[in-house]
Amino acid sequence: MDEARLKRARRRSVAQTAGAIGVVLLLVGALMFVLTSRQESRALNSELGQVLVMAEDVDDPPPGQFLARQTSGADRVEVTSSASPELVRVLDGALRRGPGRFDTDAGDDRPVRVVVAHRPDGSRWAVAADLAPLRERQDQLGIALLVAELAGLAGALVAAALLARRAVAPLATALTLQRRFVADASHELRAPLTVLHTRAQVLARRARTQPAEQLSDQLDQLVADTRTLGEVVEDLLVSAAAEHQPPPDTVVDLVEVTHDVVASMSAYAREREIELRVEATGAALVRGARTALRRALTALVDNAIGHVAVGGHVTVTVQRRDARIAAEVTDDGVGLDLAEADRLFARFAHGTDGTGRRFGLGLALVQQVAQAHRGSLEVSGAPGRGATFTLLLPAY
Template identity: 40%
Template structure:
């Protein structure tokens, strides 16, 4: 039975809430627009009918051939009533004719779906009745059309609301995913080194209580320091994995030559103690400035060099090379070793988080996966290759920043660094 995912439920509720609110807002807007259109059209049609009835009452001299949907009733000075054929039931309104004929003011009323105007016209009293049936039919047609448009608009609003809600909650989903991944990574990566560090600290404490000499304690103390350093590196990797700012556009100008020189210098002591030859080859005449985050790129190179030292035996050689590629101008940074290498089938799996090797024995950690995330975030690529005679080569390609003036203001390099 699958356990419910609270983060996924949270995202679903957020999307549903946003979609419902957006849909309701759009529905209210559509209803308001439709109601205004209906009122305006109905008012205009009634005003047009009223103007036609008034015009007929003021100008018609007989009851023959009135405008369509209208009837004329004429009461002359002698009291004789003439009317248009087939008048609607209940008309004429004789009391209104009597009142106006007796000197009362003109009357305009609406009775049972008819607009009636009674007024004096010369010696006669005229009553014109206009039917509102055509206006009401047009209003019903308009209402049906607006209802259909409202439904289509509401359907479009629902689709748009769902899409907007999904896009609006995407950053939240990304943040929750990073949080989950950080917790999983931390629990996965920190459990073993913390246990080892605790065990070594306990052993060192026991030896101190037993009165061991400083000479006897030196190996354990060094192992304790190394374990603490490894734990710090893991924590640094985990923190780097949670950073949202690994994109190049929010960084600064970074000279990869200067950066590589500093990182290689930090590994000199390790290369001497391991008796591994470490070389740095730079091209002083080609631009090597990229736009990005120096700390993240430094961590990538540190990870690659650390990986090379972990798989290179004493007497081996590790080379860091920096050059350029034509076409779209790019800087190429290569870390090459002649160590144990890897199975070619694992070339892509190397960059997966906590993946296992092709033979299911070798395990890959977090460092190379983070390296690819950083390089990809800087608009570059990273590849791994096994040499024909063994060893491993990692190649990073990053777009050159401002190739015309990339060298302005940066330190002058005189040639390949000494080994």
């Protein structure tokens, strides 16, 4: 639905932009045509006026023009010998008019412009010019402007499409991020809320039969669960922001983060009767966002727990490898087929043999965090032999 609305908005934007540019081009073209035509018409009028002033007889007018003269007191009209009978008639009629100019037809759809002038000696002069060259130039100008406008309109459509795509792109990105965040939030919060609700139910039942002082540990666990839920929300915001901005350049001890993750996931592992252990000593310093790294390790541990049977083991190992820090999450569960490893990096994907409930965004989040921290995610394993996911980050 959102995609359809965005497409309609983009098409509407393209149509409106192209229409506006097309109207502007049409107005500019029409204005150029009118101004150019008027300028050529004025130039012809000026030329004809000069001919009437300079002419001494009707025998040698400029090409395409014809002269007529009627001296004072004479009835006979002299006309350029090459003039057609219809043009002679037009010029004879023009001499009977007062000074001025007009356009008329000299037969055979032959438009002419006639200018009439009276000289001080009482003679009357008229000159007729063939308008076909002027009309031809105007037609050529109109065609040229039309082609230019069509080309401009095509360019306007392309430009409008690019501008519309660029204008709508942030909205499309925002809608995509919104949908992704809602999906991430529902996926992330489902399991912590279930755990929190279950613990609250157990605590409520025990509160009816046990003294209050014996419930302090369970109340502390309930508070810890609510704190974990708040951290999940914070991690969601961090992971969403990590897609469009680099992580903060702070020094993070990956060993410390690993111990925090194992501590927070231990209750979940015990519930599934899975041994969760950590093998990490000293310090393993990297640069990046602590919350994002914690979320990535949590996703790896959760993925391992979800693919281990009752009585299985999950081990988290942090060690230095040359100039990188490696955080390995190894399990002895159902394993995986390396042929489907690429598919596992899709958002919310899980192995075909996994049975556990997921807390994290899946391996897609881990890969995203690794890339944001200039690191990588490696996977190894075989069906029935467990799997190992290794988060490699540049050492500080």
